[in-house]
Amino acid sequence: MSIGDKMTIKNERKSSRFKLDRVDKRLIGELRRNGRVSLVKLGKVIGIRHSSVRNRLLRLIKEGYMRIEANLSLRKLGLRVAFVLMDVSDVKQVLFITERLSECPRVAMVGLTTGDYNVFMILVGKKYEDIRSFIEKNLRSIRGMRKLSVSYGEIVYPDFMPLELFSRREECKERCASCELLTMHACDGCMEVT
Numbered sequence: 153m154s155i156g157d158k159m160t161i162k163n164e165r166k167s168s169r170f171k172l173d174r175v176d177k178r179l180i181g182e183l184r185r186n187g188r189v190s191l192v193k194l195g196k197v198i199g200i201r202h203s204s205v206r207n208r209l210l211r212l213i214k215e216g217y218m219r220i221e222a223n224l225s226l227r228k229l230g231l232r233v234a235f236v237l238m239d240v241s242d243v244k245q246v247l248f249i250t251e252r253l254s255e256c257p258r259v260a261m262v263g264l265t266t267g268d269y270n271v272f273m274i275l276v277g278k279k280y281e282d283i284r285s286f287i288e289k290n291l292r293s294i295r296g297m298r299k300l301s302v303s304y305g306e307i308v309y310p311d312f313m314p315l316e317l318f319s320r321r322e323e324c325k326e327r328c329a330s331c332e333l334l335t336m337h338a339c340d341g342c343m344e345v346t
Contacts, residue, residue: 170215175200179208180218187220223312231276231315233260234283235303237269242296246271249294257317258286269299276315280304 172180178198182189191209195202212218226233240246246264249271253259261274277283287302307313 170211172217176208176212176217179205180212183218221314223310224315224317225312226276226307226315227311229317230278232278232280232283233305233307234275234277234280234287235305236273236275236287236291237265237299237301238271238273238291238294238297239269239299240271240294240296241298242294245294245296249273253290255316256290257315258283260313260315269301274307 175198179194182194182197189197191202191205195205198205200208213220238249240249250262250264253273254262258275258277259273260276261272263272264270265272275283275286277286283304284302287300291297291300
């Protein structure tokens, strides 16, 4: 059984018999345009009472179809972006990448793919040098790494992304503080440190 199969089974267990209807889809669409719109205004636009909007929102959140979060502008924060593709032969290392690195403030997105590479991620940093240092320190040394492709670029859409700019793990702070790249000024460290 592949990692993708395990993740699909895990997600299927979480799902219920609840299905999105036309009103739910319209509600989600309106919130995508303006997440701060009032329940009363949403109700008027969609054609239902604001109490029904509230109930639907709570149900969509409870069932795991959506969540309310703060999305940040990469451009306003002055963050640079790198697109990374990796071909990793060791399945345990693929799990490490998708689970552990997803907690890193440099990792904006991580996922599985097919083709020449089996893992992709989007990395962010104040400077390209910080991203490059992160790649050298944390990705190139992954056991079973067969191929690594890095491209620097810019995300045009969406304007805002969910970013975890501050590390939640104490060991990341310690590892960053003792990193030789930081002491050599080749990297400014984790974004929480800067």
